Amino acid sequence: MVNEQQLEELCLEWFQEIGWRFESGLDLAPDGEQPARTDYRQVVLRERLLLALARINPSIPTAALEQAAHELLTASEPLLITRNRHVHRLLLSGIPVEFSEGEEKRTDLVNLIDFAEPRNNDFLLVSQFTVTGTKQPRRPDLVAFVNGLPLAVIELKNPANEQTDIWDAFNQIQTYKDEISDLFNTNVAVVVSDGFTARLGSLTANQERMQPWRSIANEDDRPLLEFELETLVRGFFEPALFLDYVRHFVLFEQDADQIIKKIAGYHQFHAVREAVKATMIAASSPNKGMLEVQEPRATYGKEVQPGSRKAGVVWHTQGSGKSITMACYAGKLLQQPEMKNPTLVVVTDRNDLDGQLYGTFCAAEDLLRQTPVQAGSREELREMLASREAGGIIFTTVQKFALLEDEGQHPLLSGRSNIVVISDEAHRSQYGMNGRLDTKTGKYVFGYAKHMRDALASATFIGFTGTPIALEDKDTRAVFGDYVSIYDIQDAVDDGATVPIYYESRLAKLDVNQAEIDALNAKVDEVIEDEEDLTAREKTKSDWAALTKLVGAQPRLEQVAADLVQHFETRTATLEGKAMIVCMSRDICAELYNAIIALRPDWHDADPEKGAIKVVMTGSAADKPLLQPHLYSQLVKKRLEKRFKDPADPLKLVIVRDMWLTGFDAPCCHTMYVDKPMKGHNLMQAIARVNRVFRNKPGGLVVDYIGIANELKAALKTYTESKGKGDPAHNAAEALAVLLEKLDIVRGLMHGFDYSGFETDAMKLLVPVANHILGLKDGKQRFLDAMLAVSKAFSLCSTLDNAAALRTEIAFFAAVKAAIVKFTTVDRKRSDADKNSALKQILDNAIVADGVADIFALAGLDKPNIGLLSDEFLEDVRQMKSRNLAVELLEKLLRDEIKARARNNVVQEKKYGDRLLETLRKYHNRAVETAQVIEELIQMAKDFQAALEREAALGLSPDEIAFYDALANNESAARELGDDTLKKIAVEITEKLRNSTTVDWQVRESVRAKLRILVRRTLKKWKYPPVGEDAAIELVLKQAESLSNAWSK
Secondary structure, X not given: OOOHHHHHHHHHHHHHHOOOEEEEHHHHOOOOOOOOOOOOOOOOOHHHHHHHHHHHOOOOOHHHHHHHHHHHHOOXXXXXXXXXXXXXXXXXXOEEEEEEEOOEEXXXXXXXXXXXXXXXXXXXXXXXXXEOOOOOOEOOOEEEEEOOEEEEEEEEOOOOOOOOOHHHHHHHHHHHHHHOHHHHOOOOEEEEEOOOOEEEEOOOOOHHHOEOOOOOOOOOOOOOOOOHHHHHHHHHOOHHHHHHHHHHOEEEEEEOOEEEEEEOOHHHHHHHHHHHHHHHHHOOOOOOOOOOOOOOOOOHHHHOOOOOOEEEEEEEOOOOOHHHHHHHHHHHHHOOHHHOOOEEEEEXXXXXXXXXXXXXXXXXXXXXXXXXXXXXXXXXXXXXXXXXXXXXEEEEEHHHHOOOOOOOOOOOOEOOOOEEEEEEOOOOHHHOOOOEEEOOOOEEEOOHHHXXXXXXXXXXXXXXXXXXXXXXXXXXXXXXXXXXXXEOHHHHXXXXXXXXXXXXXXXXXXXXXXXXXXXXXXXXXOOOOOOOOHHHHHHHHHHHHHHHHHHOOHHHHHHHHHHHHHHHHHHHHHEOOEEEEEEOOHHHHHHHHXXXXXHOHHHOOOOOOOOOEEEEOOOOOOOOOOOHHHOOOHHHHHHHHHHHHOOOOOOOEEEEOOOOOOOOOOOOEEEEEEEOOOOHHHHHHHHHHHOEOOOOOOOEEEEEOOOOHHHHHHHHHHHXXXXXXXXXXXXXXXXXXXXXXXXXXXXXXXXXXXXXXXXOOHHHHHHHHHHHHHXXXXXXXXXXXXXXXXXXHHHHHOOOHHHHOOHHHHHHHHHHHHHHHHHOOOOHHHHHHHHOOOEOOOOOOOOOEOEOOOHHHHOOOOOOOOOOOOHXXXXXXXXXXXXXXXXXXXXXXXHHHHHHHOOOOHHHHHHHHHHHHHHHHHHHOXXXXXXXXXXXXXXXXXXXXXXXXXHHOOOOOHHHHHHHHHHHOOHHHHHHHHHHHHHHHHHHHHHHHHHHOOOOHHHOHHHHHHHHHHHHHHHHHOOOOOOOHHHHHHHHHHHHHHHHHHHOO
């Protein structure tokens, strides 16, 4: 098993193999062998920066370069993220300087990085880079410098240590951001890893946004390496790829009052690189050379024909950051000289999507180097396209390419070949290329794709989509070509970018004429607002109206409301979060609202800022009174959106018809109730609302009241035909099967113990059951692991009838788990995970009236005054019937005590810590009787107590006591010199050491040697016995190390 040191060495090797140089932080330190910094506050290697600037900007005089460096180093915005954004702009666009050349003044840009020629930059990896912090010196494991600027921080954790994991490294990075924030002014990414797992995130990323990096040269280059960290180093930090990333894949978004930094995932990075390559080929003249790309699944990059004007389709599953991918694609494409300053036309098919995507692009202005514009009307769009000679990003909806009254075909707006049409959700019905004869007018009617082609005859088309294109959909392929990148549901779930979706049908709960509804449902196509063929539209409308009438019947809605309320309450009892309800019409939305609040009046509140349930829909003053209470201004709708996205806000249910079903992200939303026929792409879009990652939510749930099972099957078929892995919606019965399997493991642990009285006598059984589990080999670990799996599975299927029957038993075991977690020692990883969990403790009131009341009381003990293990209390523990629980209880109290009282005291901590571990080892190996272990632990508690009392009587400070213990550890010394002399030595050594420790002394042999001499002289002066002197000196230094982090501020 590798330890942290070996992991760091491996990591250095990987970096060096791809072309980075390496230096040790100790050598570069102000007092090191080859100092590169003047003091420990300095985070930029200034000399290296100036050398690089001179190399990259040969025509600019040194004084001007120093002026640029000064401007970069004095970024002074108070917030770290604002400084980071400011510095990132400078990295991309350079720093303007003014200098004299002969008589005249010149202005020029100083570039900090040479993006065109990666080899012209200085790539340096530094280990153990100490920085003076606001509280104490901090020492990140590895810092990656480009041209002397720290662009990445890597924090490693020991893979062999069970107690730590990458989230400890993540928390450490958060501490660094607080205490040594200047190190992050130029930061592009942070990496945390224990070797086997590695995660990468931006400066503002929370745990959920720390993502893996799974590929190296391209999307399909995914070697199965032992260490994820190796893939990350080779795939992310390879110099040319890394600079491409810095330049094109970093965005900042303003979210209300805070800035969020977003950086691309590996799937976005490779999709964009591939798509840009394909676009340049598709837009080129046919006689240029071909580019070779190796890709097994999304192979269009290899097959794209020069001059074909089809740049392919990027299929990235919903929730995996498609809009960021589009913005990065635009940013990178605009920078390609071969494109000769292209014009980008971004096309969506709904106004609200147009607005959302436009927002993302506006936020990425630094990357795009220009401000996008939105076309307000058909006329404005035509004017914008016809008048442009080059450049520009234009947003429009596809409908604005419609013909005017008397036109037979769309006029040519621009024949330029450097126009790229970027289409969001590329496969909707309106993209048809083939004409249909309109029987009324005798004319052929074409889809929008044909109008777009006519308007922009030489443009290149690229499509982005969240769901695959059906095999029979020839139109989309005719416009865009084939897949240039695929990131499917399975990829996204494996990477933790989304959670799986489960499906549960509740049709059986409604006693309505389902057959009639099914028959109509099969005929009905969604009402397409802009269906061009009027007769088809009228027919659809009448079918839809007939179905709406059946679905919206009052008795049916009351049943749906009753079932839905009960279902939602059951679901949120085990998993905190919110839900959306999708209805067929605005009337039904309002009627269902009324039916729900009739059952739960306290959920209603007329004030949009209050209340647990709201309807969100469009409308006008002319609407009927039924709808009026639910019509809000744009501003209020924005507020409702914010309320719904905030996990802490009481608004937990929204009813919609089609608002918020696309492009709307609320990670805490985990359930969608569907009472409206939806098909294909629209259905996949809608249910993806519940697949967002939130804390440890195990999955989203789609609850069906209308009959969408067949549509989901059809979607799965399209999915697998397109080589997609994963299932768009799992059946909730799958989760039930997992639940039964995991519950069996828990029942297996109870073998030989009769707990059948849990429904009636739960309180009596809690302590004996906990005691039984603690008595098994690794019982605690096995039980806690199994219970975590049980709660996850239960939260996914708690609403199924078969699961409801198990509720009481699961609640009983959950209470046992709560008792064990509260009253025994559990490893920190587990308790941290529980704190941030979205899974709620399943407590059934029938079982435990007020949660796990108090084990002490149940076990017949008076609650101890923690911090004082009194003789009476220890005596009570000795008398406890549940022996295993007694051992665990004593272990926890002792551990807490040693931690609280002996922290920083090396001798005491080791003495009692070792004694505790030894006793417990014997207990776990069944080498001694439980009774004897209890005796040993009680004796230890008394000894510890006595030691504390003895020390309190010495009248020394805690630091001095710690050194006193280190000196008194040598028994002959303690005998010869006596307490008083030892006290004096301890006081003197404390004083001397405190005054002579410097930054980083713990890792510098030269300083340690000086301190050894200092301690040795002091001991000689006091005639400390020479026998055992060396051991005492080492112990004193060790003690000093433990205290010194608190000293060297």
